[in-house]
Amino acid sequence: MAVLFISDLHLDGARPETVERFLRFVDRRARGAESLYILGDLFEAWIGDDDTNDAMKPVIAALAELHKAHVPCAVMHGNRDFLLGRRFQCATGCRLLGDYETVDLAGEPLLVTHGDLLCTGDAEYMALRRTVRDPAWQKNFLAKPIAERRELAERLRKMSRAETAAKPEDIMDVSQAAVEETMRRFGVRRLLHGHTHRPGVHEFELDGSKATRIVLGAWHGGGHAAIWDGRSFSLETF
Numbered sequence: 001m002a003v004l005f006i007s008d009l010h011l012d013g014a015r016p017e018t019v020e021r022f023l024r025f026v027d028r029r030a031r032g033a034e035s036l037y038i039l040g041d042l043f044e045a046w047i048g049d050d051d052t053n054d055a056m057k058p059v060i061a062a063l064a065e066l067h068k069a070h071v072p073c074a075v076m077h078g079n080r081d082f083l084l085g086r087r088f089q090c091a092t093g094c095r096l097l098g099d100y101e102t103v104d105l106a107g108e109p110l111l112v113t114h115g116d117l118l119c120t121g122d123a124e125y126m127a128l129r130r131t132v133r134d135p136a137w138q139k140n141f142l143a144k145p146i147a148e149r150r151e152l153a154e155r156l157r158k159m160s161r162a163e164t165a166a167k168p169e170d171i172m173d174v175s176q177a178a179v180e181e182t183m184r185r186f187g188v189r190r191l192l193h194g195h196t197h198r199p200g201v202h203e204f205e206l207d208g209s210k211a212t213r214i215v216l217g218a219w220h221g222g223g224h225a226a227i228w229d230g231r232s233f234s235l236e237t238f
Contacts, residue, residue, distance in 0.1 A: 001034035003105065003228040007114065007194025008218040010080065012044035013055030021223050025238075026062045029225075031069050037103070038094075039194050039216065040078025040114030045157065047149040048142050049087035060091050067093025076101070078114045079125075079195065082133060083142070102186060105228055111188040115195030115215075118174035118182065124163060125172075173198065179213055180206055192216070192226060199224055199235055 011019050030036045043056065066073055076097040077084060089096055099117060103110045116129065131137055141149060164172065173196055183191055183206060192214040199217030203210065214233060217224030223238045 001032065002230075003035050003037070003103075004030060004033045005037045005039060005112065005192055005216060005226040005228070006219075006224065007039035007076075007078070007216045008041045008197060008224075009038075010041055010044040010219065011056065011059055013053065015044075015220075016055075018219050019055065019059060021219065023058060023062050025223055025225075026066055030066055030071060030073075033071055035072040035074070036066070037097075037112060038073065038075045039112055039192070040076045040116075041080045041194065042075060042078070042084075043081040045153045046081035046083050046088075047146065047153050048083050049085045049091075051146055051149075060088075063092035063094055074101070076112070076114050079116050079129065083138065100182075100186065102188065106230065108190065109186075109188045110190045110192055110228075111183065111186050113182075113191070113193045115174060115193035118178045118193065119172060119195070120175045120178045121171045121173075122167065172196065174213075176204075180211075183211060190214070194218075199237075201233075201235065 006025075009018060009022055011022060013019075042059075063073060072095070073093070074095045074097050075084065075092075077099075084096060088094070097112075100111060100113050103112055116125070119125065141152070144152070174193070179191060183189065189206065189209060189211045191212070194216040196215060197218040198215055200215050202213040202215070204213070205211065214226055214235070216226055217235075217237070225236050225238075227234050227236055
C-alpha cells in the first residue's frame with residue numbers, strides 16, 4: 001500500500017471546490033493507503049480548536065472516518081494553522097507532528113517538514129514566525145473572543161499577501177544552505193516539504209553522496225500529492 005504526503009491545501013469556506021476535492025481524496029485515495037501525512041497548511045487559517053467554523057466540519061468528519069478505517073493520519077503545523085491542538089487531535093484521531101519528523105520508508109529515513117523553516121532568506125517572515133510560535137503570544141491570542149481572533153487573523157493574512165507581492169521570488173524559496181545543514185543534522189539523504197508551492201524533485205550532491213529534495217504543490221486549482229509505492233516516489237496532480 002502507498003504512503004501519501006500532501007500539504008498546502010489552505011482549506012477555507014471561500015473555496016468550497018478545494019474542500020470537496022480533499023473530501024474525495026480522503027474517501028477514494030487515502031482509505032486505501034498505508035498512511036497519510038499532511039505537512040502543514042491543511043487550513044487557510046486556524047484560530048483555535050474552539051472555533052465554530054461550519055465549513056470545516058466535513059473536513060474534521062472525514063479525518064475522523066479515516067481514523068475509524070484504521071488509516072493513520074499525521075498532521076504537521078503550517079504557517080497558517082499552527083494553532084491546531086489537542087481538541088483537533090481528539091476530534092479527528094490525527095497525530096500532530098513537530099516541526100521535523102523522520103519517516104522510515106523501506107529502511108531509509110525520509111525527513112519531512114512544512115518547509116517554512118528552510119526559507120531563512122525571508123527575515124521578516126522568520127521574525128513573525130518566532131512571534132506567533134511563542135507560547136505566551138499564543139496563550140494571549142487564544143484568550144481573545146473568537147470574533148476578535150478572526151479579525152486579527154484576517155489582518156495578518158492581508159499583511160502577508162501584501163508583503164509576499166513585494167518580495168523577490170528567490171527570498172521566499174528555501175535556502176540551499178539551510179536544506180543541506182538540516183539534512184546533515186538529521187542524517188538523511190531525502191527531504192520532503194511543502195510551503196513554497198513549487199512542486200518538483202531536486203537532486204544534488206551532499207558531502208559526496210546523492211541527495212534528493214521533494215517539494216509538494218499547493219491545492220489551488222488541483223490536488224497535489226507525493227506517493228511512496230514501496231520502492232520509489234512519484235508526484236501526482238489530480
